[in-house]
Amino acid sequence: MILLYHKVGPETPSIWWVSADTFDRQMADLRSRQVVTLDEYDPTDPRHVVITFDGVYENVWQYALPILRKWGYPFELFVIGDQVGGDNRFDTVEPFARFATVEQLEDMARHGARIQWHSRSHRQMDGLTDADLAAELDVPSELRTAFGSPHLRWFAYPHGDHSPKVVDAVRARFRGALSCNAGNDVDPHQLNRVTVFEDTRLGTSTVAVIVACYNYRSYVAEAIESVIGQTRTPDEVLVIDDASTDGSDEVIARYADRVRIVRNEHNLGIVDNFNKAVSLTRSDYVAFLGADNRMRADYVERCKAALDARPTVAVAYTDMAIFGPRAKVLADSVNAEPFGESLLERYPVFLWRFPEPKGEALARFGTVNFVHGSSMYRRAAFDAVGGYRASDGPEDHHLFKRMHDAGWGLTRIAHPLIEYRQHTPAQANTALGLQLENADLTRLNRSQRDSLHARDVELEARGAEIGRLDAHVLQLGGELEQARARALDLDVRIRTLENMLERRTQERDEQFVRASTMLHSTSWRLTSPLRLAGRIARGDLRGAAQIVRRPLGRIARRLPARLTRALLAAIERGLSLTGVSAHSSANRRAIADLVEERCAATRSAVVTYPPRAAEPDEWPRVDISVVTHNSARWIDGFAASVLALDYPLDRLAIRFVDNASTDDTVDRIGRVAPALRDTGAAVEVLRRPNLGYGAGHNAGIRAGAAPYCLVTNVDLTFEPDAMRRVVACAVADSESTAAWELRQKPYEHPKLYDPVTGSTTWNAHACVLLRRSAVESIGGYDETLFMYGEDVELSYRLRRAGRLLRYCPAATVWHFAYEGEGQVKPLQYTGSTFANLYLRLKFGNVIDMWAVPLMGARLLLADEPFPGSRKQVARSLGRLCRMAPRALAARRRSRAHFPFREWDYELVREGAFYEQRPMPTDRPLISVVTRTYAGRELYLRQALLSVAAQTWQPIEHVVVEDGGSTMRPIVDEVARATGATIRFVEAPKRGRSHAGNRGLAATTGRWCLFLDDDDLLFRDHLEVLYAALAAEPGAVASYSIALEALTDASGLRAGRYVEQTHQVPSSLRQEFDYEVLRHHNFMAIQSVLFERRLFETRGGFDEDMEALEDWTLWARYAWSNRFVYVPKVTSMFRTPVDPDVGARRRAVLHAAYDEALMRIDAGTAEIAVRHARTAPDSGAVPPTP
């Protein structure tokens, strides 16, 4: 048989095309024949086949050649001489195709092709002249040169035309010739050819693959797909399910469109099941595949070809690949060689080669099987030996042995065509099996989603109409809302303007007072020559005259003109020379020293901490020095409070130093003394002339010998624990500390002290505990000072000697120094002004000293605050002149800095006249939450200490670290050193707001306060805030004003920072007003003590906010609630000094403003809605406390 092809390609646009895949299958079918060249062709041999192509087209080279090479077949190419390298544009019916070039023909010749002749131009041959015919039949010499023997020996008639004349001419030139039209099998020059089409079948043998499944649900899909994916699709695929109980049938059913499925009603067992399966198929060849195994894609193709080629062979068996979790076990026992590895399922893959069916192996075939059950066998042999039978061994081995015994042959295909899974039943759930199931479920899910989507679309259409109506309603609502918002903004603006107006009015009044004071002040008068000169320089002569008129008149009235001129000139020169200021340049340095001391004390681990130190085993003896002068009315109260002290009174020696009282003070003392002595206390009265307050105390101190002396006014009473607390502090403190000042109530002395160490620049000596050795080493009080200022003087001298001074607010006395706030006492006026000037001479720097005469002059010439003051001042200045040499002689060099602020000394904590209340006996737990993060050791330690030192107890302190637990050691260390209750909470790194909420959630107190790690609390912070709340039932929070420290923290990691300025931002001085709060924040975060219930009912910080989160929180908490304002500085916060950092911070805050405002409105709206929906009280916080 001679086959004729024209074109081969991916598609079949006309009948002259055969698709490449069909061509491949047709070639496969030729395995049962013998493909030969024309030279070898024997027309009488039914097995001989010749493959020929006419044309020859380029697509033969592109698509047929690879397949012919694969099968190793020779083939014949009949070329049309004129068309070589051309195309078929002449053929208008056929789609465009190119003819093969000479190079392509040569390429094919190298791979089994023989080039033959199909005429020069493919003309109709019949009727041509001899010459024309010769021209058609003669092969051009260049082609002959290119393709020598064995090429170009055969001819194919164009259009199949083989009339006798043409045949004769051909016979003379070619060894043989082919026709596609009425040829025969006898005459080699008229051999017949069969044209092959897409649907031509060249072979007859068929293949059935049977997948046998019993409870392999997880594997069967893989098995079936390995059959479906065969390069040569089987003619029949049967999946037989031997009554699986694991749901295999559900998986198999998914392939119902591609395979035949049979499910046994009852489990038949292997033999019956296999026989049944074979009987259900008809194909010539049969192959079983266990449902847990796979066929390699070329199994059918190769096995069928092997059986096709060898009619006497019944069984084609293959090598195997072993895979699966137990592959190694089998591989080791059969010496299979490693082949690869499954990365995803982590098992090795092995290659198991079987022996060829010959020699010793074949001889022992009866006992040692090498033909596996998935071999392909011939149905004829199966039928002949009676199919599968029950036997001792495997049924397949038994079958193949019987075939072999009956004379059939075996053949081995040396490729691993079966992939043989090694597993235990328990390993049935492979990842791939699950993935297959998942894939199908995914598909199902998608189709359901699609149908849902269709319904959604319909719903959407109906919703759109509703949406349009809604939009209109919404638009109207929006306009209404905008109008309301505008009204609200205007309202706020009006309030703000009102506040501003009030402030401005007040300022104007103050300015007015100050201006008039100034206009009448000496300095104004003294500097009028300067103004005069300015006016004259500007040519404003009338103004100049105005200036000159009044002073000239006055001077003329009072003084000789010469003296006036000299005085003016001297003051003028003094001012211009020194740049004198009433505020000393030492002020800032003194505060810097405190900060430096604070950093030094907290740079490394704190071991003990005085304010919370354990009480001593034995209380030390204390001398109490009380100076009286006409103090009769205070004696009883003072004595009673001493009696009420919880200090062991027998350790006290009380010395009343009476400075020549003219009332019955001494009698009174005598009357209370017995009761005091009854407790074991020593009581003594020293009567002296009145040489002043300091001198009195010097006498009182000298008369005793106890290590500590309490110097106290008599016009006060002690809290019962005052002595115990102040002594405990002193005992725990370092030797270098000289003084511990008690806190005065109701008006606390407004000095600035360090919130962490308690250090201060001077102590008020209304009530102070002194270390005897320290006081004696500097010779006690300077008796030059009669009253007032002697405490500053002693403090400065102690500090000059290197001593530390502390403020100890845990110990409290009630001091009745003032009848009411703002009272001016004459004695204080002259006494304190004298002391100030005297101290400037003794401790001030050059400029502070230069200021003395000017300040004295000003004091002398100022308006009298009370009648006769000027006379007293003059006397006092005279005394100053006498004392000046002594003061100047007492100056010493020192590292300490001594602040002077005009007539005062230290920086003042605003709120001196805020009335303090008694400490309540029943104190609720207050929770403090501190947010921190890595690298904040110094700040955090200080913040923790400022909380541990609070006068308020009990406190629960919760420290939250944002993203880690690096600060835990600091927390542990401070808790150990102070005995404070501090809990550490580690939060994931999600920002400050999240950390704040975590901390708040961890609290248990009814009242809560945030203290960020770089802020500090003065010691009365919680006490004052709680007292304010207690005084206003119904308030849910209280807040105080705070000091802002401009801080240069660039050295923070090295354990230091510098506070450059301290001031109270004016925005914090704001009475509570919700509408103002809605507009801007006026509460520093650490200054607000609030009820925890607010967190529970109104939530915490918005966690996605990194700025202004506190403002939105306060606004949410404040809505329809009341906060109490405390006009006293009780805490401190920092702002960075670096202008760039500051600018960035302001930019962040500015950027966050609109967002925060929006959230405030949204948040309060939500609360309002909830509030309205639920029972009247559940949304709001009930009255407290």
Added chain:
Amino acid sequence: MSRVQTATELDGFYAQADPWGYRTHPDDQRRRAELLGALPRRRYERVLDIGCGNGFVTLSLPGESVTGVDLSTEAIRWARSAAGEAPDAARYRFEAMSLFDPALASLGRFDLIIVTGVLYPQYLGGALAVAREALDSRLDEGGILVCCHIRQWGIVRMPYVRLDATLYPYRDYVHELEVYRK
């Protein structure tokens, strides 16, 4: 049978650098990760990526030299420009070529071949057998062949021992990734 897609049609898509959003779609990130994760751990010398498109996967492949081929000349233009920006640009070579082009043989033989989204009827028509032969002729004995295709578009297996296979969701479909050793 569906009509075979031509190079011209593909060039139409590739008027832009990444017509199917490979570089941005998370499923394609996963596709690439699955593929790279399934490559047998060994040293590759010559690597061929068939259907390389704009080089999305190609530029992550191992191998001393990596050749990408695609039917679309426009796709190859994008792939070359992307490779030009890679620090190891010298490793890559891109050619516009059909799997059916006998000139494929001029590229030589490879120890790793990746075939992604090529073995579909819309590209191959009825010439799958030729495609298999083309791949076989380019793959070294013992070499690795990796196929990555959408399951719903047909099941095509290759005549080598399968070492690994995995399925994962890909856009609206399920992708099947197979690793063979010749």
